[in-house]
Amino acid sequence: MNQKKWMLLAVLVIAIAVFYGLDGQQYLNRDFFQELYQDNPALTAGIFFALYVAVTGLSLPGAAILTLVGGAIFGLLPGLLLVSFASTLGATLAFIFSRTLLRDWVENKFSGYLGTINKGVEKDGAFYLATLRLIPAVPFFVINLVMGLTAMRAWTFAWVSQLGMLPGTAVFVNAGVQLGLVEELSFKGILTPGLIASFVLLGIFPWIAKAVMETLRRRRVYSAFQKPKTFDNNLTVIGAGSAGLVSSYIAAAVKAKVSLIEKHKMGGDCLNTGCVPSKALIRSAKMAHYLKRADEFGLEQVAGDVNFRKVMERVQDVIKQVEPHDSIERYSGLGVDCVTGTAKVISPWEVEVDGQRIRTKNIIIASGGRPFVPQLDGLEHIHYYTSDTIWELRENPGRMLVVGGGPIGCELAQAFNRLGVQVTQVDHGSRLLHREDEDVSKLVMEQFIHDGVDLRLGHEAQAFRNDNGRQYLEASVQGQIVQIDFDVVLFATGRQANTSNLGLENLGIELTTRGTIAVNDYLQTRFPNIYACGDVAGPYQFTHTAAHQAWFCAVNALFGRFKKFKVDYSVIPWCTFTDPEVARVGLNEQEAQEQGIAYEVTKYGIDDLDRAIADEEARGFVKVLTVPGKDKILGVTIVGYHAGELITEYISAMKHGLGMNKILGTIHIYPTLSEANKFAAGEWKRAHAPEKVLEWVGKYHRWMRH
Template identity: 65%
Template sequence: MNRSKWVLLGLVVLAVVLFFALDLRQYLTLDLFAELYRDNPAETRIIYFVVYVAVTAFSLPGAALMTIVGGAVFGLWMGVLLVSFASTIGATLAFLISRTLLRDWVQKRFGSQLESINQGIEREGAFYLFTLRLIPAIPFFVINLVMGLTPMGWWRFFWVSQLGMLAGTLVYVNAGAQLGLVQELSVQGIMTPGLVISFVLLALFPWCARFALGKARQRTLYRNHPVPKCFDTNMVVIGAGSAGLVSSYIAAAVKARVSLVEKHQMGGDCLNTGCVPSKALIRSARMKHYADQAQHYGLKIPSAEVDFPAVMERVQRVIGTIEPHDSIERFTGLGVDCITGSATIKNPWQVEVNGETITTRSIVIATGARPFVPPIPGLDEVGYLTSDTVWELREQPSRLLVVGGGPIGCELAQAFSRLGSKVIQLDMAARIMPREDEDVSQVVAERFAAEGIEVRVDHKPLQFETDGHSKWLLAEHKGETVRIEFDQLLMAVGRKANTEGFGLENLDVTIRPQGTLEVNDYLQTSYPNIFACGDVAGPYQFTHTASHQAWYATVNALFGRWWKFKVDYSVIPWATFTDPEVARVGLNEMEAREKGLDYEVTRYDISDLDRAIADEEAHGFIKVLTVPGRDRILGVTIVGYHAAELITEYVSAMKHKLGLNKILGTIHIYPTLSESNKFVAGEWKRAHAPQRLLGWVERYHRSLRGD
């Protein structure tokens, strides 16, 4: 920091210290300025103006009070004139102080995180600032300081602030002016019509401003898209995956006319290439594993042979069995107009499908996501599989390289390994399952190693090579280049939202840096009548969260003009279906530390559980995070057999704000795996036993024995 910045910082600190040390706020009163104004009107206006500028420039408390005082002393129009310019000048000075002292450091330290904000400010910063000024939900001094850290120019900040604060200034000054007209300090004196109306306006102003601003923005958004006089349907849903199916089902259930458009297969990724086929494959692999471990159960059976084509055909058979649940016939019977074809959004009110235009009051985008394939040199030459295409295999890979250590990569790596493939799993991170705590990743990695999976972490793929017969990956590991040979390659490094190919380019719909559509708390996109839910919207890409979001998107689309519901992400569970399974809800230790939260950990090892021992599944643990000294649950991680089923009790507990004491007080059937939930609650109770009270009880029992 250069000398000028140190001087400026010193002045700011000195001003704040003097303000509080000398209790200067006591002089920002109606009596003081009223008395000065009677004797020296011109000088009082100047003093008031300078003091107001100083208070706002140094972000000192008292600006709201001074605004009302200005109205009471100077009257409505003079008060508005003085406050309007003084507040804007002071705000601009605060803006410049923040920029001078902090902007370079903040942008250097958090530049990548602020990139999207900076772009937004450059694109529509004036409107964003005007919105904040018009609706005083955030204190103005915070806006002044934060805007100083952005690329917004000072002149734009000045005139937008001047205009944005004018309406609020008028309301506050008018309240002060009406207060100044009160002649008698009594109920009759205070309850004048003008003063009552002023305070009513003061209370209603934020709501009226929000409503007016919303209408103005909506009019601007839709100025090139006139609303049709009538509509073919209430809602068009694009995409028939989990989110789209649930949206359509709810809309039809409440008797709305809804059209569901799908260009590929009903059921989306979950049914056809995701959850259903992967769990079917995992089940076959687990049966093979059980056969290999038969001696642990006192059984002698020949070694089970894997008929790989039959395994993959079974996967397709499972899909076919579930398919009617998501079929066109079923949803047509429910009242949904199912259309097979590619949808194109022409404007906010029109969707074109197969050359025909459908007019609609609202649109729900539920187009899902697809596997992300990074641009690694040589990838196309060696060929690769993804979680979408792996189900086409009918010949088992002898050496399978799985790139990706997340849930999809881990599930498929273990499944193929158990079916007999030699599997190498590679990831750039320091460990597989990097979103989970280290002890969780360690348990899964140790099981993988015990089953013969070669886990290579901290490996960065550089290039793929082939000579027509053999295939290799060149990867960087600890500064050295390593060479990994394989026969088949499975890319499982994440998923990318489907935001292209259905007309969004015709509209100014914002896409987040992560690639998902930007939606607000009500799942609205940039256009209030266009909603998005499921993987295309994020932030969670799970089937159950897609269904969860679909309810909010549909209800808000159909009934939002009367009442809207904010989507609730407070209790979101998920699971990775490896063996052992990993299930979680709420925070883990890593996230709690990142958030700076205090927490306690209670742990129970499932190896002590009778049912787990009987089933030869005595491994894993339950880890519960709670508020220190209390039984309120912050998060739960379960590693073990049927963890995804066991987590449900904690999901319900967190949803309905039940603590560990309630779980401990619930009868659990013996012998079951769910007893482990009771036992971990017992561990917490034992650690928080009232030792002093127990000491008194012990002495009481001694006395009864005559000791």
């Protein structure tokens, strides 16, 4: 820190010390200024101004009281001028102090506000600051300090603050004026019309300011577009995956006019290329694996060969059986106008489908996502699949290279391996399922190795080569290049949002750094009547979260003028359907450590569970993270047979605020796998037994035996 900064810091510390040393708070009252004002009004105004600047500049408590005092002593107009300029000057000083001296302290103290405010400043700049000043969702002193850490210029901060705080300051000063007119502090004395009106205005001002700012924001964002006089629809939904189906279903259920546009197949990825086909494949692979394990169950001379073509055709049959649930016929019968074609948003109220325009009050973009394929050298010379196209296979491909160690890659690698495909799985990380805890990854990797999957971890894919029919991957391992031969490649390297060719760039609808559509807590884009949900919006790319978001989109779009709902991500579960399954809700250990959240761990091994032993599935564990010393659940990970079903009890518990004691006190059927949840709660209880009380209870029982 240079000499100037040390001097400024010294001045700041001395000023705060002097304020509290001289008991500065004793001057923040009406009586002190009332007596002084009668003798010398000009001096009083100067002292008041200086004191107000000091209080706001040093971020000390008392600004609200001083504002009321200013109205009571100086009257409406003089008080408003004094308070307005003093508060702006003080706020700007706090802004400068923060930027110059207090960066580390402010970042640590107000980190929860910092990210949100930074995003707001980057997006809307001065308008965002004006909104914060008019609608004080964040305390003003926090705004002063946190804004100092942004890129906003001090002059911009000052004039926007001056104008933004002026309406609220006027309301507070007026309240002070009315309080100054009260002659006696009695019930009759304070029930004057002016004072009552003033306090009513204080109460409703935030709502008035919010409505005004929302109106200004709407005019600003819609200014370049002509709104239609009439509309064809209440709601138009783009994309008939999980999010689109649910939102259009809700709209039709409440008798809204809704169109659902899909350019490919109804049901989206989940039905056609994702959840449904992958789980059908996994089930066949599970049966094939059980045949190999027949002797464990006392069955001899059990034979069974995998007919790869029949397995893949069964997958298609399963899709066909589920298709009617998501079909055009079903949704048309529910009252949804199903439109087949390519949609493009051409204005905030117009969607074009293959040349036909639909005028609509609201739009929900639910266009989903697609597999991400890294553009590696030589990719154009090899034959590769993704999780969208792998279902075209009808013959065993021989040697399959699976690139990616996340949930999709793990599910498909294990399934194809168990169906007789020679699988090599490559990932740049040191373990599979890197978002899960290490003990989770270890259990899954041990099973993969036992199944015969050739795991190549710590391998960074560099290039593909096709040398006279020999196809191989060049990968970097600790600085060395290795070659991995294959017949086909399956990319499972993540997914990206479908945002292109929708017309978003023409409307200025922003994308996040992850390539998803930027939405607020109500799932609105920059246009309040255009929403986004599902994989195209994130942050979670699961079918069940897409459906969850769809409810908020539909309700907010159709009834938002009365009440809007913020999307709730507090309890988001998911499951990776490997064998063993990996299910999780809430925090795991590595996330808790990254976020600095204190926790206790309770772990119960499923190898001790009677039903798991009887089913020859005695492996895995239930791991629960709780608040230290309390039974509040922070997160649960279950690894094992049917983990995706077992986790439901903990999902409900977290959703409804139930702790480990409630789970322990619930009767679980014997013998079932669900007892694992109760036994985990029992382990927690045992670790938190009241030892001192039990010691006295033991003494009581010994006494009773004599």
